[in-house]
């Protein structure tokens with residue numbers, strides 16, 4: 299039993315939520331973490347290009363991938379410790395994130411409810427420390443188990459060493475050095491629910507729920523997300539394409555004085571404020587724009603969309619035009635949130 303299977307010249311069109319028709323020179327489907335050492339010992343893999351692919355919901359293939367694309371199938375989920383107040387849940391990297399959220403809620407565990415319906419896999423959740431509606435996953439992760447390409451061994455990395463920050467982690471800083479094989483979450487049976495993010499209380503009221511439990515919050519957030527974001531199964535996209543830019547407070551305040559409706563948010567970073575990229579893009583006239591099959595969602599100005607057959611290069615070129623026009627109008631540089639494969643943002 300090798301625990302992996304190799305295939306050559308594989309289409310990635312069904313493996314990324316933009317539905318871009320890229321190809322992988324080699325695809326390795328892995329079913330056992332222990333097989334990674336043998337797989338990466340192949341000469342072509344030892345030093346050659348390799349990347350891990352989850353559901354492809356946070357990347358854009360600007361070209362074909364010339365090396366090995368590693369996909370992890372391990373999707374087991376178990377409670378491995380339980381003291382009544384908290385449980386330690388271990389989930390395989392290949393499990394769908396939302397299936398984990400639903401499974402934990404079904405076991406009476408809370409913590410992940412605000413992150414319901416985020417696409418992607420468990421293995422990818424630590425990479426950018428996924429977060430939504432005021433909660434980030436790093437808060438609940440106890441240990442990440444990952445294969446290190448440098449040492450050729452599996453390693454257990456505790457939360458303190460994961461370097462979690464806003465949409466960031468150690469793994470993002472050292473992309474492709476780590477193959478995350480499993481994640482362990484410590485989840486409480488009771489906690490104060492986080493309902494303060496825009497729209498959650500209102501949605502619960504619409505649902506007729508006066509005393510919400512975690513499962514109600516997950517349901518409310520799933521309903522809001524379904525209304526606000528285009529469904530990648532129907533319209534190719536990778537969620538928010540641009541990060542909200544962080545600016546020195548003085549510059550942010552000057553922009554706000556010049557454009558009073560511009561949403562500006564406080565941040566934990568001293569002397570920095572966060573600006574709404576969506577507002578700037580919409581105000582530069584891009585919401586609902588379409589050229590060929592590349593476009594900007596009519597539902598949400600932060601979302602770059604593929605209406606059908608747009609190539610990664612066409613989508614990237616539109617993203618650059620959007621960023622250039624925001625730069626011209628507001629003097630603010632936008633950066634993409636998804637990983638670009640086969641291109642560098644600042645090279646264009």
Ligand SMILES: Cc1cc2nc3c(=O)[nH]c(=O)nc-3n(C[C@H](O)[C@H](O)[C@H](O)COP(=O)(O)OP(=O)(O)OC[C@H]3O[C@@H](n4cnc5c(N)ncnc54)[C@H](O)[C@@H]3O)c2cc1C
Pocket residue numbers: 315349350351352353354355356357370391416417418419420421422423425426427428429430473474476477478479527528529530535536537538637
């Ligand atoms: C409609 C939509 C809404 C979204 N909303 C949110 C949101 O609210 N909050 C949020 O944080 N994100 C959001 N995202 C982004 C995305 O869902 C997350 O970043 C998710 O964690 C990506 O998972 P994935 O399995 O698709 O990863 P992929 O897109 O396949 O990969 C993303 C990155 O992680 C790496 N990677 C993946 N798996 C592993 C692994 N096992 N080991 C090592 N590296 C790995 C890849 O190499 C790549 O660099 C949204 C995306 C979409 C399409």
